[in-house]
Amino acid sequence: MAAAKAASAQAQKLRAELERHNHQYYVLDQPLISDAEYDRLFRELQQLESAHPELASPDSPTRRVGGAPLPQFEPFRHRTPMLSLSNAFTEDELAAFDKRVSEGLKTSQVEYLAEPKFDGLAISLTYVRGLFTQGATRGDGYTGEDVTPNLRTIKSIPLRLKAAAVPALIEVRGEVLMYRRDFDRMNQRQRENGEKEFVNPRNAAAGSLRQLDSRITAKRPLRFFAYAIGAIDGAAAPATHAELENWLEALGLPVCAERRVVLGAQGLMQYYRAMGARRAELPYEIDGVVYKVNSLAGQERLGFVARAPRFAIAHKFPAEEAMTEVLAIEVQVGRTGALTPVARLKPVFVGGVTVTNATLHNLDQVRAKDVRAGDTVIVRRAGDVIPEVVRVLPEKRSPAALAFQMPGKCPECGSKVERLESEAVYRCTGGLFCPAQRKQALLHFASRRAMDIEGLGEKLVEQLVDAGMVHTPADLYDRSRLNAARLAALERMAEKSAANVIAAIDSSKQAPLARFIFALGIYHVGEEVAKILARHFGSLDRLLAADWDGLIAEKERVQKENARRRNKDETLLTPVLHGVGPEIIQSIANFLRQPHNRDVIRQLRASGAVDETRVRPSAKSGGTLEGKTFVLTGTLPNLSREQAKELIEAQGGKVSGSVSAKTDYVVAGAEAGSKLARAQELGIAVLDEAGLQQLLKES
Numbered sequence: 175m176a177a178a179k180a181a182s183a184q185a186q187k188l189r190a191e192l193e194r195h196n197h198q199y200y201v202l203d204q205p206l207i208s209d210a211e212y213d214r215l216f217r218e219l220q221q222l223e224s225a226h227p228e229l230a231s232p233d234s235p236t237r238r239v240g241g242a243p244l245p246q247f248e249p250f251r252h253r254t255p256m257l258s259l260s261n262a263f264t265e266d267e268l269a270a271f272d273k274r275v276s277e278g279l280k281t282s283q284v285e286y287l288a289e290p291k292f293d294g295l296a297i298s299l300t301y302v303r304g305l306f307t308q309g310a311t312r313g314d315g316y317t318g319e320d321v322t323p324n325l326r327t328i329k330s331i332p333l334r335l336k337a338a339a340v341p342a343l344i345e346v347r348g349e350v351l352m353y354r355r356d357f358d359r360m361n362q363r364q365r366e367n368g369e370k371e372f373v374n375p376r377n378a379a380a381g382s383l384r385q386l387d388s389r390i391t392a393k394r395p396l397r398f399f400a401y402a403i404g405a406i407d408g409a410a411a412p413a414t415h416a417e418l419e420n421w422l423e424a425l426g427l428p429v430c431a432e433r434r435v436v437l438g439a440q441g442l443m444q445y446y447r448a449m450g451a452r453r454a455e456l457p458y459e460i461d462g463v464v465y466k467v468n469s470l471a472g473q474e475r476l477g478f479v480a481r482a483p484r485f486a487i488a489h490k491f492p493a494e495e496a497m498t499e500v501l502a503i504e505v506q507v508g509r510t511g512a513l514t515p516v517a518r519l520k521p522v523f524v525g526g527v528t529v530t531n532a533t534l535h536n537l538d539q540v541r542a543k544d545v546r547a548g549d550t551v552i553v554r555r556a557g558d559v560i561p562e563v564v565r566v567l568p569e570k571r572s573p574a575a576l577a578f579q580m581p582g583k584c585p586e587c588g589s590k591v592e593r594l595e596s597e598a599v600y601r602c603t604g605g606l607f608c609p610a611q612r613k614q615a616l617l618h619f620a621s622r623r624a625m626d627i628e629g630l631g632e633k634l635v636e637q638l639v640d641a642g643m644v645h646t647p648a649d650l651y652d653r654s655r656l657n658a659a660r661l662a663a664l665e666r667m668a669e670k671s672a673a674n675v676i677a678a679i680d681s682s683k684q685a686p687l688a689r690f691i692f693a694l695g696i697y698h699v700g701e702e703v704a705k706i707l708a709r710h711f712g713s714l715d716r717l718l719a720a721d722w723d724g725l726i727a728e729k730e731r732v733q734k735e736n737a738r739r740r741n742k743d744e745t746l747l748t749p750v751l752h753g754v755g756p757e758i759i760q761s762i763a764n765f766l767r768q769p770h771n772r773d774v775i776r777q778l779r780a781s782g783a784v785d786e787t788r789v790r791p792s793a794k795s796g797g798t799l800e801g802k803t804f805v806l807t808g809t810l811p812n813l814s815r816e817q818a819k820e821l822i823e824a825q826g827g828k829v830s831g832s833v834s835a836k837t838d839y840v841v842a843g844a845e846a847g848s849k850l851a852r853a854q855e856l857g858i859a860v861l862d863e864a865g866l867q868q869l870l871k872e873s
């Protein structure tokens with residue numbers, strides 16, 4: 175008994191001491207003991223806790239080493255939204271901000287709290303009665319990811335708040351980042367261990383915080399700075415933002431020492447210039463400064479616009495620019511076949527990374543900037559955006575430099591390159607064959623509205639293509655290439671799931687013609703157009719043999735004739751392929767002209783993927799909810815999720831698992847979470863169970 179009491183007292187003493195040294199080292203930057211001494215105390219506590227498991231405590235420093243990996247991050251709904259800041263890039267924009275604020279507050283000179291804008295990741299920490307209980311990323315501002323085990327490993331985050339009186343609940347907001355010197359050391363270690371180096375401190379911090387295995391996070395030198403609060407309960411917030419940050423500091427949280435109270439636009443500019451000058455000597459990277467109205471009552475009065483506070487702004491430093499040389503202009507083929515000219519650059523260090531290429535976006539941009547191979551150019555890189563060529567220095571151009579030309583054939587597969595009249599983008603027309611488009615083509619082919627092959631998702635497609643097992647959709651049906659045994663040998667695949675995928679591929683056979691045409695992924699050919707084509711041609715042979723130029727000419731003739739008839743109030747002609755415009759026809763013609771694509775289509779037909787006697791798609795079609803996508807979330811009062819799904823599908827609707835711009839309705843029940851928030855954000859119609867029933871009845 176006495177021994178247990180002594181152990182408990184000793185554990186408490188060690189914890190307090192270790193956390194004090196953490197604070198000295200990571201928050202105050204004033205270590206009082208050597209690393210070896212710290213380690214000794216730490217081991218003593220570890221031994222004590224393992225000898226007396228009943229002493230375990232969530233705020234013990236031994237809990238900072240990370241734990242078993244999580245299967246996934248759970249969503250975390252912020253009690254008050256975590257909004258982002260609006261940006262100002264120029265002095266004028268800044269003056270406009272100060273003017274808006276001083277008019278809003280009816281004062282001639284506004285007091286602001288100014289501080290650096292950290293280039294890290296915004297997070298929220300929840301403390302309940304002083305104990306750190308949960309931490310989350312910003313996410314979309316309303317719902318983030320619960321990364322508590324990872325945040326626990328960050329030594330500058332107190333596991334328990336200091337002061338005698340702590341709020342019942344407080345959400346502390348701030349930034350997780352990596353010091354430059356820690357980043358360099360970590361990369362040196364990565365190099366020595368033959369592991370991949372990180373690009374910059376921001377990416378390293380982001381990658382470390384999003385680890386499912388918190389033991390890995392524990393090895394990464396992350397830091398934290400607090401700069402705001404969210405919900406607070408059981409304590410009054412002070413009167414000003416400066417006092418708020420002082421209070422956070424008194425609670426044991428790290429707060430940036432560079433914060434200052436300044437007056438008016440002039441004070442802001444002075445602070446901006448001073449921080450700009452000191453930027454390089456700070457231990458962390460910043461991409462600007464942040465100003466907040468100092469009075470919290472003033473903040474409240476100004477409130478929010480859209481998704482950002484009106485009382486604060488981020489004044490960004492200009493994006494870094496550097497001069498270098500264009501070694502060549504190459505063309506990249508994207509996953510969807512779009513051709514992007516890319517400048518290969520002589521390596522140059524800019525915006526925190528070594529840049530070796532810059533996007534030129536499209537041919538119009540190349541022409542507008544007149545970038546040529548061999549040119550000396552200014553490149554720019556800001557934040558995480560792709561580096562770009564700002565301008566050419568014409569005085570440095572060699573007279574031999576040739577203007578850039580888009581290739582007529584795809585550099586990846588040799589198919590013809592097309593540019594449709596209304597678009598700036600050139601595209602490869604070899605969709606079914608082109609290596610650059612392989613994964614996308616397969617994913618689309620297998621997708622629910624196309625061949626509907628369950629289990630053939632992004633990960634598996636990736637594996638199949640990377641392993642060289644599948645090149646085109648036709649390979650899916652070739653059992654000498656793809657069979658259950660070969661599938662089961664892939665990582666994360668078991669015999670059962672492999673057999674299921676093969677069965678799903680087999681049962682996708684005999685698709686109606688319209689679905690099959692849609693599955694080919696011809697640019698501009700959606701489900702509707704595919705149906706029209708299937709109805710019009712009635713067979714693959716007729717589709718493949720069509721006289722497309724004749725069709726375009728015919729459509730143009732009818733268009734002209736109808737314009738004439740409209741003027742005279744005469745009956746109009748019904749155009750062939752009504753609903754399919756000339757540009758779509760052009761796109762189909764280009765696709766079907768590629769011998770590679772025709773080969774794949776023939777192979778698909780030979781393997782029985784399509785049943786040409788079935789022209790129209792799915793038996794369920796024709797319902798009035800056809801084409802509508804629903805997402806179900808939360809618990810409905812009377813219907814199970816399966817029942818709701820069945821009802822929707824019976825009317826031809828689809829039920830999907832995630833909310834996107836393509837979602838038509840979100841059906842939300844009790845305890846609906848991030849999907850509901852996402853729907854509200856996207857302005858998607860939200861129904862409760864009664865609303866769903868009504869809709870079903872109407873249809």
Ligand code: 9MJ
Pocket residue numbers: 257258259289290291292293349401402464486
């Ligand atoms: C950054 N990123 O450094 C805020 N921020 O305050 C600072 N962000 C912020 N403050 C309220 N220093 C919302 C965002």
